[in-house]
Amino acid sequence: MEPRISVVTLGVADLARARAFYERIGFRPSGASKPEVAFYRAGGVVLALWSRAALAAELGRADPGDAPTAVLLSHNVRTREEVASVTEAWEAAGGRVVKAPADTPWGGRVAWLADPDGHAWEIVWNPRWPLAADGSLLLPP
Amino acid sequence: MEPRISVVTLGVADLARARAFYERIGFRPSGASKPEVAFYRAGGVVLALWSRAALAAELGRADPGDAPTAVLLSHNVRTREEVASVTEAWEAAGGRVVKAPADTPWGGRVAWLADPDGHAWEIVWNPRWPLAADGSLLLPP
Numbered sequence: 001m002e003p004r005i006s007v008v009t010l011g012v013a014d015l016a017r018a019r020a021f022y023e024r025i026g027f028r029p030s031g032a033s034k035p036e037v038a039f040y041r042a043g044g045v046v047l048a049l050w051s052r053a054a055l056a057a058e059l060g061r062a063d064p065g066d067a068p069t070a071v072l073l074s075h076n077v078r079t080r081e082e083v084a085s086v087t088e089a090w091e092a093a094g095g096r097v098v099k100a101p102a103d104t105p106w107g108g109r110v111a112w113l114a115d116p117d118g119h120a121w122e123i124v125w126n127p128r129w130p131l132a133a134d135g136s137l138l139l140p141p
Numbered sequence: 142m143e144p145r146i147s148v149v150t151l152g153v154a155d156l157a158r159a160r161a162f163y164e165r166i167g168f169r170p171s172g173a174s175k176p177e178v179a180f181y182r183a184g185g186v187v188l189a190l191w192s193r194a195a196l197a198a199e200l201g202r203a204d205p206g207d208a209p210t211a212v213l214l215s216h217n218v219r220t221r222e223e224v225a226s227v228t229e230a231w232e233a234a235g236g237r238v239v240k241a242p243a244d245t246p247w248g249g250r251v252a253w254l255a256d257p258d259g260h261a262w263e264i265v266w267n268p269r270w271p272l273a274a275d276g277s278l279l280l281p282p
Contacts, residue, residue, distance in 0.1 A: 001167040001227045004184035004216060006265070006278045008149055011211035026142040032270075032281040039280060043145035044185010046280050052211045059213075059239055059253065059261055069210040070152030070193045070258070072200075075145055086142045098200060112200065117211070120200055124147070129173075137147045139180060139187050140173040 005045055008073065011052030012117045013066070018049045021116050024093035043135050052117070066118050074122045078131050080109050086123045087111040095121075146186055149214065152193030153258045154207070159190045162257050165234035184276050193258070207259050215263045217270065217278050221250050227264045228252040236262075 012018035019038050023029065027040040027047065036054075040047040056063040077083060083101040090113050091097055098120070099112035108126040115121065130138050153159035160179050164170065168181040168188065177195075181188040197204040218224060224242040231254050232238055239261070240253040249267040256262065271279050 001216065001230050002184075002276055003168040003181060003188075004276050005149060005186050005188060005214050006184065006217035006272075007213075007215035008146060008186075009213040009215065011213070027144040030280050030282065040144060041280055043143075043147065044277060045146050045149075046278055047144075047146060048215075050213075055211065055213055055261075059255075064211050069212055070196065070205050071210055071212040071260070072148075072150040072152070072191075072196055073146050074148035074150065074189075075142065076147035089142050114200075119212070120196075131147075135143055135145045136185060137187055139171050139182055141171065 007039075007046040007048050008042070009048040009050050009055065010115070010117065010119050011055040011064075012049050013052055014116075015049060015051060017116055021094055022047070022049065025089055025095070069119060072120045072122055074124050076124045076126060076129065076131060076137050078125075080125045080127075083109045083111050083123050083125050087113065090121075090123075148180075148187040148189050149183070150189040150191050150196065151256070151258065151260050152196040152205075153190050154193055155257075156190060156192060158257055162235050163188070163190065166230055166236070210260065213261045213263055215265050217265045217267060217272060219266075219272050221266045221268075224250045224252050224264050224266050228254065231262075231264075 030039040032039050038049045053063045087101055096114040098114055101111040103109050111123045113121045171180040173180045179190045194204045228242055237255040239255055242252040245251050252264045254262045
């Protein structure tokens with residue numbers, strides 16, 4: 001298996017609500033989107049939004065409802081100041097702020113957020129992990 | 142907010158078990174990994190493994206245990222045959238096969254898998270979504 005994630009699909013309760021939220025905060029829908037699933041370029045990976053109930057049915061599991069998930073999506077930014085500006089944009093778009101921007105013990109700055117379905121996101125400025133011009137994260141080898 | 146996912150963090154019950162699994166199926170740890178968190182290049186995004194309990198605590202939520210999550214990670218492959226070979230590698234490494242490789246109504250081939258913590262993965266051959274030489278998915282604009 002080549003080490004690769006191609007698509008991250010978030011299961012959502014209300015696709016129209018989730019689409020509106022992600023499009024308000026800056027994601028642009030791909031022409032590959034369909035009535036039942038929305039696709040967005042999200043840097044080097046694709047973000048998809050799809051029915052949480054349909055996802056649970058495919059997996060043969062109970063619909064988790066708004067229960068916590070064990071997944072965190074991080075959005076790394078270029079500057080310390082962007083942690084606050086992205087958090088403000090998130091809140092203005094109808095997202096929730098779980099923890100306001102704060103400095104970390106390792107010299108960075110982080111805010112914790114949740115989307116309308118409770119999916120957890122973290123906005124991170126990590127001065128030790130620079131971003132390339134295209135926004136990709138330059139992870140040390 | 143620039144439309145970008147930088148890191149996908151999976152909350153895991155046993156970090157050593159999760160590391161061993163992902164390294165057996167082909168992920169190579171970054172030198173940025175620490176005793177409490179493992180980082181892997183995963184194409185255009187970084188895969189991280191971290192304590193599920195610590196993640197829940199940061200989010201102010203109950204530890205979800207092995208409850209279903211509402212997130213699906215897709216691994217797109219270059220050829221129809223790779224769906225089976227990746228599924229076999231996954232099972233040999235200690236992962237679970239939720240649905241064996243099968244053709245889809247839209248002309249592709251898909252297998253549904255779960256990692257040792259129950260995180261859902263899908264191995265996908267989609268002839269309409271080619272992969273670039275570097276493995277990245279060429280999503281239609």
